Amino acid sequence: MVFPSTLAGYFMAPSGQQAQGFMQQAAYWIDQIFNPQYDIYWPLYFVMVVLFTYFYTDVIFQQQNMAENLRKQGAFGSGIRPGKRTETYLTQKVRRITLVGALFLGLVAVLPWLVDLFMRLFPGVAAGVTGSHVMLIFFHRLLIVVGVVLDTMRQLEAQLQMRHYDKFLRRGILG
Numbered sequence: 001m002v003f004p005s006t007l008a009g010y011f012m013a014p015s016g017q018q019a020q021g022f023m024q025q026a027a028y029w030i031d032q033i034f035n036p037q038y039d040i041y042w043p044l045y046f047v048m049v050v051l052f053t054y055f056y057t058d059v060i061f062q063q064q065n066m067a068e069n070l071r072k073q074g075a076f077g078s079g080i081r082p083g084k085r086t087e088t089y090l091t092q093k094v095r096r097i098t099l100v101g102a103l104f105l106g107l108v109a110v111l112p113w114l115v116d117l118f119m120r121l122f123p124g125v126a127a128g129v130t131g132s133h134v135m136l137i138f139f140h141r142l143l144i145v146v147g148v149v150l151d152t153m154r155q156l157e158a159q160l161q162m163r164h165y166d167k168f169l170r171r172g173i174l175g
Helices: 003-009 021-034 041-064 066-072 084-121 139-162
Strands: none
Touching: 003 021, 021 041, 041 066, 041 084, 066 084
């Protein structure tokens, strides 16, 4: 999201000068929207994360062709006819689940901005912090680390079970 702001910086007027012409005004506008220093960036970032989550989930779910695979295997949802109705039902359920996940990911993505905004609105809260800036852990990086750790634990558990080391896994790493 920062890349458009970087490109716009090449076309902006030098500092201290007024923007003249369409190209410099457009570059200034793009810099205002896609620069994390400005507050308009973060709500846009939230919306982009939510939309991308829906897009990615829809693309992956459509590629799996779940309703067709269930029909081929003779499986069905209770009270739902196989075929188009099953596909509609599954898509509806996936989108409901995705809504909660997308909102959570969006919140995690903008959490550093929300903490910074809170500190600016209530300066008395940050009075005990030395220095003018608060070091924030960017939560999307933390989310990636947690995802990698969980995946590594699942792979380790699968390898141990495959080699019949069940005595080391009393109830499993994750469950």
